[in-house]
Amino acid sequence: MMNKSKTILICDDSITSRRKLRETINSKGDFTIFEAENGQKAIDLYKTKMPDLVFMDIVMPVKDGVMATQEIRALNKKAKIVIISSVGTKENLKKALTCGASDFVQKPWEDAHIESILAKLI
Amino acid sequence: MFSQYFGQYLLSKGCLTIEQLKAALEYEKNTKVKLGILAMNAGFMSVDEIEKVHKEQARVDEKFGEIAIAQEYLTSDQLEILLSTQKQGHLVLSQCIVDKGFMTLTQLNTVMEAYISSLSLTMDDLKAFDEGKLLNAYIHFEDTLWHEIYTEYISLLLRNCIRFINDVPVIHIEKVDENYLSDWMVSQRIFGKFSMFTSLASNDTDSLKHLAELFNKESYDSFDEYAQDGVSEFLNLHNGIFLVNISNNGVVLDMVPQKIKNHVKLDELPECFKITLTWLWGSIDMIIY
Numbered sequence: 001m002m003n004k005s006k007t008i009l010i011c012d013d014s015i016t017s018r019r020k021l022r023e024t025i026n027s028k029g030d031f032t033i034f035e036a037e038n039g040q041k042a043i044d045l046y047k048t049k050m051p052d053l054v055f056m057d058i059v060m061p062v063k064d065g066v067m068a069t070q071e072i073r074a075l076n077k078k079a080k081i082v083i084i085s086s087v088g089t090k091e092n093l094k095k096a097l098t099c100g101a102s103d104f105v106q107k108p109w110e111d112a113h114i115e116s117i118l119a120k121l122i
Numbered sequence: 123m124f125s126q127y128f129g130q131y132l133l134s135k136g137c138l139t140i141e142q143l144k145a146a147l148e149y150e151k152n153t154k155v156k157l158g159i160l161a162m163n164a165g166f167m168s169v170d171e172i173e174k175v176h177k178e179q180a181r182v183d184e185k186f187g188e189i190a191i192a193q194e195y196l197t198s199d200q201l202e203i204l205l206s207t208q209k210q211g212h213l214v215l216s217q218c219i220v221d222k223g224f225m226t227l228t229q230l231n232t233v234m235e236a237y238i239s240s241l242s243l244t245m246d247d248l249k250a251f252d253e254g255k256l257l258n259a260y261i262h263f264e265d266t267l268w269h270e271i272y273t274e275y276i277s278l279l280l281r282n283c284i285r286f287i288n289d290v291p292v293i294h295i296e297k298v299d300e301n302y303l304s305d306w307m308v309s310q311r312i313f314g315k316f317s318m319f320t321s322l323a324s325n326d327t328d329s330l331k332h333l334a335e336l337f338n339k340e341s342y343d344s345f346d347e348y349a350q351d352g353v354s355e356f357l358n359l360h361n362g363i364f365l366v367n368i369s370n371n372g373v374v375l376d377m378v379p380q381k382i383k384n385h386v387k388l389d390e391l392p393e394c395f396k397i398t399l400t401w402l403w404g405s406i407d408m409i410i411y
Contacts, residue, residue, distance in 0.1 A: 013379060014358070016338055016351045059358070061379045086362025087377065089369035106366075107359060108286075 006122050007032045007049060011042035011068065012057040012084070017107070021055060021084070021114070028115050039068030046072050046079070052122045056101070058085040058092060066095050073100040080121045084109065128215055130292050131237050138224055140400060143292060146218040148402055157186040159217050160204045161196065162231060169228050171195040263295060266393050271318070272410060275364055276397055279408065282360045283399075287336035291399035298394040302409060306330060306345070307386040308354045309409075310361050314375035321409045322357050323386065329404025354380045 008031050012018045018035050025031055034049050036042040040063040042056065054072065058065040065083060072079050083096040088106035096104050103117055129147060132138045138146070158176065161167040167175075167190065175189045182189070187205070190196040196204075216234070219225050225233070263272045276293065283290045302323075309321035324330050327345035334352025335341055342349040358380050365375045388394070394411035 014351055014355045016348060016355055059362075059377055059379050086359045087365050088362070089366050089374070091369060091374050107362065 005032075006053070007034065007051040008122075009034045009036060009042060009045055009049065009051040009054045011036040011039065011054065011060070011065065013037050013060040014057075017057070021109075024109070024111050024114050025118065027111070028118055039063030039065055039071075042068050043071050043075075046075065050076070052080065053118075054079065054081040055084050055105075056081050058083060058087055058096075066092075066099050069096070069101055070099045082117055082121070127290075128234075128237065131240075132219075132233065133292060133294070135233065135236075137229070137233055138219070140292065140294070142219075142222070142224045144400070144402055146215060146222055146224065149218045149222060150214050156217055157190075157201075157204055158227070159220070161190070161200075162227070163216075164200070164204065166200045166204070167195050169231050172227065261293070261295070263395060265297070266395075268393060271316070272395065274367070275318075275320075275410065276408070278364055278367065279360055279397075279399075282356075282363065286356065286359065287333065289336060289401055291401045294398040294400070296396055296398075298388075298391055298396045298409070298411075301387055301389040302391065302394070302396065303388075304386050304407070306382070306384050307409075308350070308357050308380055308382050310357055310377055310380040312361060312365065312375050312377045315373045316375070319409070319411050320357065320361060322353055322406055323409055324404075324406045326404055326406075329401075329406050332401075332403050333406060350382050354382055 304323035
């Protein structure tokens, strides 16, 4: 079991994706999880909750995941953000790394991949 | 899964109606392949010989194999091979079509030969289930410069149906020249080196709900927020994988977030195609332009 005090922010415009990722994370340990449905809400939540890890979708309304990642990293250079997207193109991988993401997960994700990220990053 | 492709071919050639194909696919679920179909498929017996055995079976209480060996249409070794032949989709569907009286054995044999010939397949290829060849045999976008892109897009959609909902639809492609109306539409625009509008649409919320249920592996009471999200995510995932595949060929594309709307009217649609996706449980249109 991992540390209960760790906090995770899931940012995805799909309510089902958020729930499924929350279930996957909860099956790997006890975490406090916050959810945001677009990049702007993720930034707002990040400021107040300062989560230990962020899972960030790319294609979202209002503000996309790449911009949100850049802004969160501007707030906290040590922010740990994992991009999780169905669009795993080389260009998006480059964008994710350039804007400071720690990892990239292709949807649909493998539970083992999420588990390894949790073990590695928090 | 192969039966869906062979069924698609029969549909595209006008050998069956969509209702007949659905009935045959439904019936297929509980049907075993008969030895006559297997013997024809293996080239051990002619259609005439099979029909003679069938007539003899109606007269005497003997099994197909016993009569065929007695008449020297089959050797005992050939009968062993037939009995040990694995259940194969196209054979099961063939059986159902004949049982239902939609086609005669002779008609089916003729169209099966034409099918195999059209795909440049051997019977071994057929058994190995060369999906790429099977798909390309019936995805045709006529009169458009976008033929290659659209074919790739729909081939991938069918593969994603197998991958994510484990149920490949029969498809019917037609050009939409007039306005298009739909009660519900989930859409997503792809842009970059080229631009493409994609959407899943239907007037039947039960079909959309069922797609979401298969994709998310959970049940919904109605086409509610969660079911809408399921259809939306299916389209988003499919488009995401399409972008990855296209990107691997050096074409950079991106996409905007999906939109869900009801009572939608699309007009002035250049190069617009409606691909009707029909499963046993319902029907949904894929609109692309």
